[in-house]
Amino acid sequence: xxxxxxxxxxxxxxxxxxxxxxxxxxxxxxxxxxxxxxxxxxxxxxxxxxxxxxxxxxxxxxxxxxxxxxxxxxxxxxxxxxxxxxxxxxxxxxxxxxxxxxxxxxxxxxxxxxxxxxxxxxxxxxxxxxxxxxxxxxxxxxxxxxxxxxxxxxxxxxxxxxxxxxxxxxxxxxxxxxxxxxxxxxxxxxxxxxxxxxxxxxxxxxxxxxxxxxxxxxxxxxxxxxxxxxxxxxxxxxxxxxxxxxxxxxxx
Amino acid sequence: xxxxxxxxxxxxxxxxxxxxxxxxxxxxxxxxxxxxxxxxxxxxxxxxxxxxxxxxxxxxxxxxxxxx
Numbered sequence: 566x567x568x569x570x571x572x573x574x575x576x577x578x579x580x581x582x583x584x585x586x587x588x589x590x591x592x593x594x595x596x597x598x599x600x601x602x603x604x605x606x607x608x609x610x611x612x613x614x615x616x617x618x619x620x621x622x623x624x625x626x627x628x629x630x631x632x633x634x635x636x637x638x639x640x641x642x643x644x645x646x647x648x649x650x651x652x653x654x655x656x657x658x659x660x661x662x663x664x665x666x667x668x669x670x671x672x673x674x675x676x677x678x679x680x681x682x683x684x685x686x687x688x689x690x691x692x693x694x695x696x697x698x699x700x701x702x703x704x705x706x707x708x709x710x711x712x713x714x715x716x717x718x719x720x721x722x723x724x725x726x727x728x729x730x731x732x733x734x735x736x737x738x739x740x741x742x743x744x745x746x747x748x749x750x751x752x753x754x755x756x757x758x759x760x761x762x763x764x765x766x767x768x769x770x771x772x773x774x775x776x777x778x779x780x781x782x783x784x785x786x787x788x789x790x791x792x793x794x795x796x797x798x799x800x801x802x803x804x805x806x807x808x809x810x811x812x813x814x815x816x817x
Numbered sequence: 818x819x820x821x822x823x824x825x826x827x828x829x830x831x832x833x834x835x836x837x838x839x840x841x842x843x844x845x846x847x848x849x850x851x852x853x854x855x856x857x858x859x860x861x862x863x864x865x866x867x868x869x870x871x872x873x874x875x876x877x878x879x880x881x882x883x884x885x
Binding site for chain 1: 819826827829830831832833836837853855868870871873874875876877878879881882883884885
C-alpha cells in the first residue's frame with residue numbers, strides 16, 4: 566500500500582529552490598489539495614514575481630505569470646471571465662505585502678472568489694536577502710545589517726490582522742510548515758481555502774510562515790526552529806476570519 | 818515492514834527528513850554525491866522504518882515514496 570507519493574498535480578521535475586526551502590512543501594500541499602478535490606483540470610494558477618516565479622513550471626495546471634504584485638488583479642480577471650474555473654495565486658511577502666499590497670487589499674475588499682496562498686518568510690529571497698515589509702524588528706538582512714530599526718524602517722506588516730478588519734474577505738488563516746503537525750494543519754487550511762472557492766464563498770487567504778535558510782544564514786533545521794522562536798510570537802498562528810463559521814455561530 | 822524509495826538525484830541534502838524521523842532511520846550519505854552535487858539521503862536502518870511518512874511530509878523536494 567502506498568502511504569505517500571508525489572501528487573499528480575505536481576510535475577515531476579526538480580524544484581529550483583535552495584536546499585531546505587519550505588516553498589517545496591507548500592507547492593506539494595497545494596498539489597495534494599488539487600488532487601483530492603479533483604480540480605486539476607479546471608484550475609488556473611497565477612504565479613508571482615519572487616522565488617516562486619517559476620511556479621508555472623511545477624504545477625500540472627494552466628498557469629499565468631503576473632506582473633510583480635498583480636497576481637490578485639490577474640486572478641480577478643480570470644475568475645470573472647470564467648467563473649467555472651478554480652483560480653489561485655501563489656505569492657511571497659515581497660510580492661503580496663509590498664508592491665502588490667493595493668491589489669491584495671482591494672481583491673479582499675471586493676471579496677473576489679479566489680484563493681490566495683501567501684508565503685511569508687520575512688525577507689526578499691530571490692534578490693538576495695533584502696529587508697521585506699514583513700521582516701521582524703531587529704532582523705539582520707542585507708539592507709538592515711544592524712537589524713531592522715523601527716525608527717528608520719517602520720514595523721512589520723501583519724497581513725492577516727490587517728485584512729481581518731475589512732468586511733470583504735471570507736477566510737483568513739495563518740499557518741506554518743516547520744513541523745509535521747504544522748504541515749498537516751497547513752494542508753487543512755489550504756484545502757478549506759480551495760473548498761470555499763468551489764462553494765462560491767469568496768476571498769480566502771492562507772498565510773504560510775516559511776523558512777529561507779540561505780538568506781537567514783542558517784541551516785535548514787535551525788531555520789525551522791527560528792520560525793518557532795522568532796516568527797510565531799510576532800505572527801501568531803490561527804484563523805483570523807472565517808465569516809461563514811461566524812455567521813453560523815451567530816445564528817445558533 | 819515499510820518500504821522507502823528515494824529519487825536520490827533530486828535530493829538536495831537539506832536533512833529535514835533526517836531531523837524529523839522518529840526512529841532515526843535516515844542519514845545523509847556522506848560517501849555519495851548525486852548529480853546535483855549533494856549528499857543524498859539514504860535509509861541507514863530500513864528495517865526500523867514504521868512507515869509514518871514524516872520524512873516525506875517534510876521533504877521540500879518530494880523525493881520520498883513510502884509504502885507499507
